[in-house]
Every structure is written in structure tokens, then in C-alpha cells.
Amino acid sequence: MKAQTKSSVYMFISFATIFLITRFLLGKFTELSWIWLPIISAGIAVFLAPQFKVVQTKDGEKILMRWIFIKGVKTLK
Incomplete structure (x- = not known):
């Protein structure tokens, strides 16, 4: 691959996981209407999900991850 x-x-797995968790929690603990629940959940998921980028280096392609809970950039490959 x-x-x-x-x-x-x-990126999709991290976004989907955070989206589903926030949608479930907001649906359980708030009285948001049917349209606001996925909109607010998507906004929270976009903000909290880590960002993955591919960078070409001398050694080949590497995947870098940046997240608000981690200081700096983490190399995955």
C-alpha cells in the first residue's frame, strides 16, 4: 500500500472514531436537534483528529503526524 x-x-479512521464518540456522547447528554448533532460532532472531530501528511525524503516517503495533544511532529514510517 x-x-x-x-x-x-x-486520517479517515481517526476522524470517524472521534466523530462517532462525540456524536454518541452529545446525543446522550444533550437535547440537540437532528441537524445540529452531526454538524457539531463533525466540527469537534475536525478539531481533535490528528493530521497525517506524506513527505518525500532522501530515504523515501515518510508519513508524519501532527496532533494538538502531541508537541511537534511524529514520524510513522
Whole structure:
């Protein structure tokens, strides 16, 4: 699998996980209407989900992750 494909899969999985958790929690603890619940959950997921980028280096392609809970950038591959 290419590094760009892995990066997209990682980003989708992290976004979907955070989206589903926040949607469930907001639905359980708030009285939001049917349209505001996914909109607010998506906004929170976009803010909290880590960002994955592919960078070309001398050693080949590497996947870098940046997240608000981690200082700096973490190399995955």
C-alpha cells in the first residue's frame, strides 16, 4: 500500500472514531436537534483528529503526524 493511501486511511479512521464518540456522547447528554448533532460532532472531530501528511525524503516517503495533544511532529514510517 502506498504511503499516501495509508495516510488517508489513518486520517479517515481517526476522524470517524472521534466523530462517532462525540456524536454518541452529545446525543446522550444533550437535547440537540437532528441537524445540529452531526454538524457539531463533525466540527469537534475536525478539531481533535490528528493530521497525517506524506513527505518525500532522501530515504523515501515518510508519513508524519501532527496532533494538538502531541508537541511537534511524529514520524510513522
